[in-house]
Amino acid sequence: PSDCVSRTRQQPVLTNPHNFSLDIRMPGVVPAGSDTYLCMAFPVPTSRDSYIVDFIPHASMDTVHHMLLFGCQTPVSTTSYWDCGSVQGTCEDEASIMYAWARNAPPTKLPKDVGFKVGRNSGTSYFVLQIHYGDVTAFRDHHRDCSGLTLRMTSKPQPFIAGIYLLMSVDTVILPGKKVTNADIACDYTSYPIYPFAFRTHTHHLGKVVSGYRIRDGKWSMIGRQSPQLPQAFYPANKELNVKNGDTIAARCMFTGEGRTSKTYIGGTSADEMCNFYIMYYMDSKHAIPYMNCMETGSNELFQDIPAEANVPIAV
Ligand code: IYT
Ligand code: CU
Numbered sequence: 001p002s003d004c005v006s007r008t009r010q011q012p013v014l015t016n017p018h019n020f021s022l023d024i025r026m027p028g029v030v031p032a033g034s035d036t037y038l039c040m041a042f043p044v045p046t047s048r049d050s051y052i053v054d055f056i057p058h059a060s061m062d063t064v065h066h067m068l069l070f071g072c073q074t075p076v077s078t079t080s081y082w083d084c085g086s087v088q089g090t091c092e093d094e095a096s097i098m099y100a101w102a103r104n105a106p107p108t109k110l111p112k113d114v115g116f117k118v119g120r121n122s123g124t125s126y127f128v129l130q131i132h133y134g135d136v137t138a139f140r141d142h143h144r145d146c147s148g149l150t151l152r153m154t155s156k157p158q159p160f161i162a163g164i165y166l167l168m169s170v171d172t173v174i175l176p177g178k179k180v181t182n183a184d185i186a187c188d189y190t191s192y193p194i195y196p197f198a199f200r201t202h203t204h205h206l207g208k209v210v211s212g213y214r215i216r217d218g219k220w221s222m223i224g225r226q227s228p229q230l231p232q233a234f235y236p237a238n239k240e241l242n243v244k245n246g247d248t249i250a251a252r253c254m255f256t257g258e259g260r261t262s263k264t265y266i267g268g269t270s271a272d273e274m275c276n277f278y279i280m281y282y283m284d285s286k287h288a289i290p291y292m293n294c295m296e297t298g299s300n301e302l303f304q305d306i307p308a309e310a311n312v313p314i315a316v
């Protein structure tokens with residue numbers, strides 16, 4: 001790691017004793033080949049609750065395809081970095097995504113007064129950094145990579161807590177050659193209001209467009225819509241839209257089976273598919289819920305009224 005700066009040093013910010021920074025960086029790695037996924041866990045440094053208020057990416061543009069940051073209790077390893085491609089995952093328990101950086105996409109900022117709450121009490125003991133190294137020809141000189149993130153953190157309680165609402169399909173089957181298959185997901189929302197500010201879509205190769213909506217009194221309002229073939233970062237959500245008790249949250253992934261000669265199922269490899277719509281929201285800290293998900297198939301009756309844009313491919 002001689003060509004990487006110390007990754008453990010913390011930089012106290014002298015102007016405010018509550019604030020500190022944490023470097024989450026690969027420890028000087030050389031990926032074995034193109035499309036290698038490497039993960040590394042970092043303990044959350046305080047037992048007391050603290051809050052992430054900003055993310056500063058440090059990524060080698062010529063090699064890093066994407067970076068994701070997760071929070072969880074039990075990473076696959078706590079001793080060193082590991083290969084976290086399709087076989088080994090990130091965490092033994094459920095991970096939640098907190099940040100996504102993707103090449104050629106602008107990184108999203110948290111709004112003012114909003115923080116991700118972390119710390120052993122809040123169920124996040126570890127951060128896991130996942131880096132997808134794309135083209136590794138830049139490693140022919142055997143230099144070592146220390147890409148990662150700096151987290152700007154504070155121990156000062158924040159008025160609003162950031163969270164993730166994940167809609168995912170568990171049962172989609174895409175028939176070979178069939179032009180359009182929709183994966184529809186919907187759940188009733190029964191909690192305190194959330195304020196979406198960013199969204200992320202994820203499919204593998206067959207996804208054409210992914211759209212997310214709030215349905216209130218039968219009216220569909222778009223939270224976000226994107227091509228999953230564009231960089232899978234968090235993009236700004238449609239503003240001035242909240243989700244409250246009594247609403248329905250819904251998402252559709254439009255897939256094509258063209259070019260396949262057998263059925264495609266939901267699964268972890270690049271020959272499988274996924275349908276994910278992530279909503280990053282904030283919530284009043286008084287009754288904040290940091291993670292929610294929806295895995296229910298939406299009914300045909302409900303999705304009769306989905307806006308036509310959900311089936312209009314986005315040019316990439
Ligand atoms: C089967 C599936 O759709 N898996 C997704 C969603 C997922 C994300 C997380 C499922 C679980 C999680 O803890 I975080 I259980 C999936 O694996 N998505 C990938 C990454 O794992 C985040 C992605 O890039 O969105
Ligand atoms: Cu990638």
Ligand code: CU
Nearest residue numbers: 202203204274
């Ligand atoms: Cu996937």
